Amino acid sequence: MSPNLALNQLVDRRRAAGDPLLHLAFGEARLPLLPGLARELAAGADRTAYGPVAGGEAVRAAAAGYFTRRRLPTGPDQIVVAPGSKPLLAALQLVLPGDVLLPRPAWNTYAPQARYAGKRVFGVPIPRECGGVPEPGVLRDTLRTARAAGHDPRILILTLPDNPTGTLAPPPLVRELCAIAEEEDLLIVSDEIYRDLVHDPRATPYVSPAELAPERTVVTTGLSKTLGLGGWRIGAARFPACARGERIRDGVVSAASELWSTLAGPMQRVAEYALAEPPEIRERFAASARLHGAVARAVHALAVRAGARCAPPTGGFYVYPDFEPLREELAGRGAKDSASLAERLLVDSGIVVLPGHHLGDEPAALRFKAATSLLYGDERQQREALEAGDPVRLPHIAATLTRLEEGFAALTGGTR
Amino acid sequence: MSPNLALNQLVDRRRAAGDPLLHLAFGEARLPLLPGLARELAAGADRTAYGPVAGGEAVRAAAAGYFTRRRLPTGPDQIVVAPGSKPLLAALQLVLPGDVLLPRPAWNTYAPQARYAGKRVFGVPIPRECGGVPEPGVLRDTLRTARAAGHDPRILILTLPDNPTGTLAPPPLVRELCAIAEEEDLLIVSDEIYRDLVHDPRATPYVSPAELAPERTVVTTGLSKTLGLGGWRIGAARFPACARGERIRDGVVSAASELWSTLAGPMQRVAEYALAEPPEIRERFAASARLHGAVARAVHALAVRAGARCAPPTGGFYVYPDFEPLREELAGRGAKDSASLAERLLVDSGIVVLPGHHLGDEPAALRFKAATSLLYGDERQQREALEAGDPVRLPHIAATLTRLEEGFAALTGGTR
Numbered sequence: 161m162s163p164n165l166a167l168n169q170l171v172d173r174r175r176a177a178g179d180p181l182l183h184l185a186f187g188e189a190r191l192p193l194l195p196g197l198a199r200e201l202a203a204g205a206d207r208t209a210y211g212p213v214a215g216g217e218a219v220r221a222a223a224a225g226y227f228t229r230r231r232l233p234t235g236p237d238q239i240v241v242a243p244g245s246k247p248l249l250a251a252l253q254l255v256l257p258g259d260v261l262l263p264r265p266a267w268n269t270y271a272p273q274a275r276y277a278g279k280r281v282f283g284v285p286i287p288r289e290c291g292g293v294p295e296p297g298v299l300r301d302t303l304r305t306a307r308a309a310g311h312d313p314r315i316l317i318l319t320l321p322d323n324p325t326g327t328l329a330p331p332p333l334v335r336e337l338c339a340i341a342e343e344e345d346l347l348i349v350s351d352e353i354y355r356d357l358v359h360d361p362r363a364t365p366y367v368s369p370a371e372l373a374p375e376r377t378v379v380t381t382g383l384s385k386t387l388g389l390g391g392w393r394i395g396a397a398r399f400p401a402c403a404r405g406e407r408i409r410d411g412v413v414s415a416a417s418e419l420w421s422t423l424a425g426p427m428q429r430v431a432e433y434a435l436a437e438p439p440e441i442r443e444r445f446a447a448s449a450r451l452h453g454a455v456a457r458a459v460h461a462l463a464v465r466a467g468a469r470c471a472p473p474t475g476g477f478y479v480y481p482d483f484e485p486l487r488e489e490l491a492g493r494g495a496k497d498s499a500s501l502a503e504r505l506l507v508d509s510g511i512v513v514l515p516g517h518h519l520g521d522e523p524a525a526l527r528f529k530a531a532t533s534l535l536y537g538d539e540r541q542q543r544e545a546l547e548a549g550d551p552v553r554l555p556h557i558a559a560t561l562t563r564l565e566e567g568f569a570a571l572t573g574g575t576r
Numbered sequence: 577m578s579p580n581l582a583l584n585q586l587v588d589r590r591r592a593a594g595d596p597l598l599h600l601a602f603g604e605a606r607l608p609l610l611p612g613l614a615r616e617l618a619a620g621a622d623r624t625a626y627g628p629v630a631g632g633e634a635v636r637a638a639a640a641g642y643f644t645r646r647r648l649p650t651g652p653d654q655i656v657v658a659p660g661s662k663p664l665l666a667a668l669q670l671v672l673p674g675d676v677l678l679p680r681p682a683w684n685t686y687a688p689q690a691r692y693a694g695k696r697v698f699g700v701p702i703p704r705e706c707g708g709v710p711e712p713g714v715l716r717d718t719l720r721t722a723r724a725a726g727h728d729p730r731i732l733i734l735t736l737p738d739n740p741t742g743t744l745a746p747p748p749l750v751r752e753l754c755a756i757a758e759e760e761d762l763l764i765v766s767d768e769i770y771r772d773l774v775h776d777p778r779a780t781p782y783v784s785p786a787e788l789a790p791e792r793t794v795v796t797t798g799l800s801k802t803l804g805l806g807g808w809r810i811g812a813a814r815f816p817a818c819a820r821g822e823r824i825r826d827g828v829v830s831a832a833s834e835l836w837s838t839l840a841g842p843m844q845r846v847a848e849y850a851l852a853e854p855p856e857i858r859e860r861f862a863a864s865a866r867l868h869g870a871v872a873r874a875v876h877a878l879a880v881r882a883g884a885r886c887a888p889p890t891g892g893f894y895v896y897p898d899f900e901p902l903r904e905e906l907a908g909r910g911a912k913d914s915a916s917l918a919e920r921l922l923v924d925s926g927i928v929v930l931p932g933h934h935l936g937d938e939p940a941a942l943r944f945k946a947a948t949s950l951l952y953g954d955e956r957q958q959r960e961a962l963e964a965g966d967p968v969r970l971p972h973i974a975a976t977l978t979r980l981e982e983g984f985a986a987l988t989g990g991t992r
Contacts, residue, residue: 169628186626193624201842202618208609210602210806212585243659243809243836250835254692272834276670278694390626391841393659418688419666420659424840425807426617 171512181506182563184530185514187267187323189357189477191388191448191546192539196440200433201392207425213417214409215241215396219428222435223396227379229437230355232370238399240412241423241431245353245382245395248412249317251419252349252378252397253277255411258314261302261346263294265480265519265527267323282306282313283520290471291480292322293329296336303344316346318369321354321475324519324529326456328358328475331367338372347408348377353395354476356386356445359453364474375402383434385476386445394423394431447546452477455545456532458552458561463530466568477533480516483526489572490526497524501571509567535560587928597922598979600946601930603683603739605773605893607804607864607962608955612856616849617808623841629833630825631657631812635844638851639812643795645853646771648786654815656828657839657847661769661798661811664828665733667835668765668794668813669693671827674730677718677762679710681896681935681943683739698722698729699936706887707896708738709745712752719760732762734785737770737891740935740945742872744774744891747783754788763824764793769811770892772802772861775869780890791818799850801892802861810839810847863962868893871961872948874968874977879946882984893949896932899942905988906942913940917987925983951976 171183214220220236227234242248250273253260260274264283274281284294284302294302294316306313318337321328329337341348348369358364370377382395399409416422423431434441456473463470463481470481483490483501495501502515505528516527536542537556545551552561587599630636636652643650658664666689669676676690680699690697700710700718710718710732722729734753737744745753757764764785774780786793798811815825832838839847850857872889879886879897886897899906899917911917918931921944932943952958953972961967968977 172628188626190625193622198618198621201621202614205614205617206609208805208807209606210604212588243840246834247663247836269834272830276831276834389624391624391838393837393840414688415692418662418685418692420663420836421809422807424659424809424843426842427840 179510181510181512182560182567183512183534184532185512186534187385187478187531188390189385189388189448189452189533190536190542191444192543194387194440194444196433196438197387197389197430200430201426204426204429207429209425211422211425211428213413213422215239215423216428219423219432219435222432223398226381226435226437227398230368232368232379232398234398235401238401238405238409239396240399240409240416241394241396241428242416243393243395243420243423243427244384245351245380245397247416247420248380248395248397249273249349249351250276251412251415252408253279253315254415255408256315256347258312259306261294261299261313261316262520263292263317263319263322265291265324265516265521265529266317267319267351268514268519270317271520280311282311286325287333288471290322290327290329290333291325292319292327293333293337296333296340299337299340314346315349316341317349317351319351319354320366320368321358323354323476324478324514325471325480326473326476326478327471328364328366331365334367334369335372338369341369341373341376346376348373350377350379352379353382353385355381357449357452357477358475359449359456359473361449370398370400375400375404378405378408383431386448387434387441388448392427392430394427396431396435451536451545451551452533454551455535455557459530459532459564462561462565462568466565467572468568477531479530479532480527481530483571486572487526493571493573495526495571498527499523501526502528504571505567508570509563511564511567595926597926597928598976598983599928599950600948601928602950603801603894603947604806605801605804605864605868605949606952606958608959610803610856610860612849612854613803613805613846616846617842620842620845623845625841627838627841627844629829629838631655631839632844635839635848635851638848639814642797642851642853643814646784648784648795648814650814651817654817654821654825655812656815656825656832657810657812657844658832659809659811659836659839659843660800661767661796661813663832663836664796664811664813665689665765665767666692667828667831668824669695669731670831671824672731672763674728675722677710677715677729677732678936679708679733679735679738681707681740681932681937681945682733683735683767684930684935686733687936696727698727702741703749704887706738706743706745706749707741708735708743709749709753712749712756715753715756730762731765732757733765733767735767735770736782736784737774739770739892740894740930741887741896742889742892742894743887744780744782747781750783750785751788754785757785757789757792762792764789766793766795768795769798769801771797773865773868773893774891775865775872775889777865786814786816791816791820794821794824799847802864803850803857804864808843808846810843812847812851867952867961867967868949870967871951871973875946875948875980878977878981878984882981883988884984893947895946895948896943897946899987902988903942909987909989911942911987914943915939917942918944920987921983924986925979927980927983
């Protein structure tokens with residue numbers, strides 16, 4: 161099973177048994193449901209027919225508008241919606257030829273999807289500055305080596321902003337990777353599900369590979385992260401407006417028709433509403449991005465203060481600290497690699513994180529992913545957090561931050 | 577693309593252009609939405625979290641009850657729900673070892689799913705009496721030949737009742753196939769999505785392979801057909817209660833976690849309600865089975881009167897006539913195989929059917945699938961049809977039956 165979902169189930173069971181865990185291992189944005197979404201779901205009940213595999217005209221037009229407002233002019237024919245972006249990413253791997261190049265670490269589902277598609281995965285370490293993309297020089301080396309060994313890497317998956325590192329590749333780096341994709345004839349799959357959760361959009365320029373390499377980039381997105389709708393399963397993909405793009409889209413639609421049929425009708429109605437981005441949706445995007453940013457920065461600060469290295473998070477709701485500078489002290493307490501580091505946090509402090517090796521990272525590295533979106537408390541507290549000027553000072557968030565600080569300190573035997 | 581969904585889209589476009597087609601090529605039960613289903617969908621809006629991959633405890637308990645009431649004692653741990661039975665069938669093929677044995681003809685999605693899973697498909701002709709199962713003697717021959725050629729057929733997919741033939745394999749035949757499965761160590765996937773649409777349950781004994789070969793049968797079902805909910809995407813699978821069953825279930829849950837995460841929360845709530853089978857749900861099952869039976873029998877009678885051979889339909893909403901006895905007359909009008917026969921019906925009479933070769937059948941055979949559930953008219957007419965003592969005498973159904981009769985007659989140049 162997907163290790164993050166497996167861990168989530170384990171944690172649910174331990175919590176049900178009364179264990180007060182601090183669960184930071186699952187990429188879920190728990191936020192109150194917007195009333196408009198519930199309204200549209202109910203209003204979509206009459207959509208009981210299968211309808212077109214790619215989604216109805218209305219939902220595809222709404223998704224096209226969404227992308228067009230993001231400097232990606234898009235027609236409805238370039239869109240396929242699905243029950244989550246996950247099945248779209250899986251279908252892309254089933255349909256696209258060649259092996260897969262992944263940043264290392266990367267979201268833990270890309271690699272298993274590649275295995276189901278019978279593909280080989282080449283993990284390329286991320287640069288120091290950010291995750292979600294491979295380091296360009298190492299990418300070139302990997303391509304050379306892989307081809308020399310008879311493999312055929314053709315698909316480059318990028319995550320912008322990134323899960324697990326919570327960082328966003330800056331435009332010059334994206335540009336360099338697009339240039340490599342052109343030179344080396346790679347197809348880019350750009351997973352942009354966290355795009356609307358860039359913490360400070362004015363300070364953080366965003367460029368999609370689909371702007372720079374429009375004929376070789378497929379973009380995926382969804383509502384799970386930006387609207388806290390993971391359990392509703394709504395995703396969309398945007399295909400290039402060219403013959404190649406049409407071929408890939410047709411292949412994905414074929415796969416969809418055999419694997420899941422279509423996005424449920426009522427969910428299509430929800431997506432029509434949300435992707436048209438009325439004011440309350442835009443406000444929620446902005447408010448949740450602010451909240452995620454404030455809490456992710458606070459956790460980042462704690463990790464750095466504890467002695468870890470950690471790229472400052474700029475999008476989404478993750479931090480990915482590296483405790484390498486503390487290797488000696490940690491070894492004394494039995495934390496010698498990714499797995500034992502996560503185990504120490506769980507056993508000593510009841511803190512659940514996702515160890516880096518589950519994300520394709522070096523098992524020997526002392527790194528993990530912490531999902532900071534799980535600190536917002538119950539629904540009333542989530543609402544409070546969304547509205548707060550300084551959410552990290554809210555008592556319930558401050559208290560969990562203190563617990564996290566103590567947990568990090570306990571790793572090296574300190575008391576804070 | 578899945579040929580039935582592709583055809584459906586083509587027909588939608590031609591209809592939108594004003595072409596008055598009689599569309600019988602898509603397996604959709606268009607029936608009015610039960611108010612309880614809409615109510616539960618709306619009430620499930622608060623289920624925004626991902627939750628367990630297999631589905632929450634409540635929906636799995638409801639599905640377990642559903643199977644238990646059908647002589648298949650089942651615990652919630654034996655259940656996995658998903659956005660349709662289609663993804664469950666796909667996941668089974670990805671997870672189970674070995675190649676696939678299919679009845680010939682069979683539902684047009686099993687074979688492409690096998691191809692996505694990198695499996696070889698062995699089509700085994702159905703017996704004369706019914707579809708959904710291979711003829712036992714030919715199944716044994718196929719196994720011998722395939723193994724002699726170095727292949728490894730290990731999965732037998734059965735459809736009870738069958739799509740496309742609208743027939744149900746009788747218990748002695750199911751028993752014989754289960755015995756072969758035991759002897760030959762085959763795993764049975766029993767697609768029972770039409771189970772509650774047996775036209776006359778008292779006259780038509782039903783036995784599931786899961787009763788006879790409990791440790792080697794996985795059963796799938798869903799709400800799309802029985803409740804006219806194709807567009808809501810709700811399915812379930814039941815795994816054997818043994819170590820092997822748990823391994824298969826765990827494999828399917830792993831695949832689910834990487835391919836679609838889970839069934840959407842609001843849909844889980846709908847499934848909890850429907851699979852508990854309150855009186856209004858049981859009444860709808862019964863009323864729609866009666867309606868499907870009456871109309872399918874009427875279409876069967878027309879086909880036979882036109883000169884075709886056709887097994888009498890006993891479940892679901894399909895007939896699968898064979899125009900072989902009219903081969904000479906048909907050849908004179910250009911209908912020489914499955915594809916040209918369907919084309920004649922479309923071009924000459926505006927009648928859309930799914931030619932048998934799309935279902936794995938011999939391309940040279942003069943067979944097609946007609947989905948009789950598409951004759952019920954608009955929502956008001958559907959309601960009338962559900963309540964009618966003799967639905968085929970309702971003017972709107974009688975009129976389409978007449979049109980169909982004329983279409984069949986036109987195939988051989990007759991005028992009825």
